[in-house]
Amino acid sequence: MDSLLFEKLMExxxxxxxxxxxxxxxxxxxxTNLTSDFVIQSEKFLKDDLIMIRKHPRYIDFPKHSHDYIEMNYVYHGVFQQKIAGEPLTLKKGDILILNQYIEHELTACKKEDIVINFIIHPGFFDYILANLSTGFIQSQMLQFLMNSMFQYSQKGEFLYYPVANSPHIQHLMQQLLNEMMEPTLLSKSKLKFLMGLLIIELMEQQNIQNNSSVHSEHHEFLSKVFEYIEVHYQDANLQTLAAKLHQSDYWVSKQIKAITKQNFKDLVQEKRLLVAKNLLLYTDLSIQAIAEEVGYENISYFYRLFKRKYGDTPKVYKEQLTE
Structure with missing residues (x-):
């Protein structure tokens, strides 16, 4: 433990x-500005940011409340006792707890030596992670799947508990986050986002290890094969060929893809094709007609419509903006 950091947090x-x-x-x-239910509001802390870190106030019980953001608690020192949806849970030093927007909890007063750090996270932060920490089709699609499994996007109260005191890598990331919190620089906001993104990915990996023998692992293996096939064969990928490779029926493969990813096989192929098309616009001098054919589209008008729906501009306008 960093003794200087501990002294500052004890103040x-x-x-x-x-x-x-x-x-x-x-x-x-x-x-909160609300006068009825006790819902802690992100606007009180986040302003224009996606993430904010603050020390949890000691010496006082917190009544039952919820948030309009995702909250993460980290026990830097001591313990943290609370009730989540009426069930008691005691967090120990090094533990991490993540709560979504729809769950209520009430907190027992921390003593002087109980140092708890609260992370206030806008749900949009996870879109930021997907946009900035995924490189390539397989990585981005798998990361999307993992995040959907970690944070179910439903209005159901959920929490995730990670007893990760014995994970040196996670504890090191937490130490870096706290150092940025206590000694901010001009680049601290950017560093916080990327460090937090790395932490979330580490926690997802931790969750995946814990679920290694579960259905989750089977889904992971299945999707890996699907994404690898699309990565190689996106120009002429078809469901029948994939199903044959997996020794399954077309119907079964299609149903599995839809159930796990909430997308159709065709959607996944289009995602890969458009990603390649965007990169060809960025890094080559190929004509738009040639790019469309290169990624598997013979109908240039159809390619234009798909590209604009995905990136907000036609390929021509998109490329012109890059060269301005």
Missing amino acids: ETDEERAILAGDQAINKEIY
């Missing part, structure tokens, strides 16, 4: 000093 915040001075009720104005 009382203004909110903690007010509590110690006798203010024994949570000042809800710090957390």
Whole structure:
């Protein structure tokens, strides 16, 4: 443990000093503008950012509440006791807890030596991860699958608990995040996003290891084969050939792809073709007609429509903007 960082985190915040001075009720104005349900609002903390880190206030119980963002708790020192959906859970030093927007929890007052760090994360941050930390079709598609399995996009209260005190890599990432929080520089906001992205991926990998013998692992293996086939054969990929390679019926393969990825086989092939087309626009002098044919589209008008739907501009406008 970094002794200097620990000393800084042990210092009382203004909110903690007010509590110690006798203010024994949570000042809800710090957390929400709502007057009915206690829903902590991201606008109170995030402003225009996607992620923000703050120390959890000690010395006071937090009543039952939810958030309009994704919250992550990290126990830097001591313990953290709470009830999640009415069930007690005690986090120990090094543990990580992630809660989605739809679950309620209530928190027992932390003692002086209990240092808990709260990460306030806008749901849009996970789109940022997909856009910036995935390189290539297989990686981006697999990452999308893993994130969907980690954060189910439904209005159901869920949480993820990671007892990762014995993971040196994860603890090192947490140390880096806290250093950026306590000693910010001009580049700290950017560094926080990328460090947090790496942390989320490490936690997804940790979850995948824990589920290694489960259906999740079978899905992972199946999708790997699907994505690898599309990666190589995207120009003329077809479901019948893939099904034959997997020794399954067309219907079964199609149904599995749809159930796991929420996309059709055709959608996945188009995703790969358009990614290649975009890269050819960026890095070659091929004509748009030649690019369309190169990625498997004989109908240039159809290619134009798909490209514009994906990237917001026609291939011609997209390329012109790049060269301005």
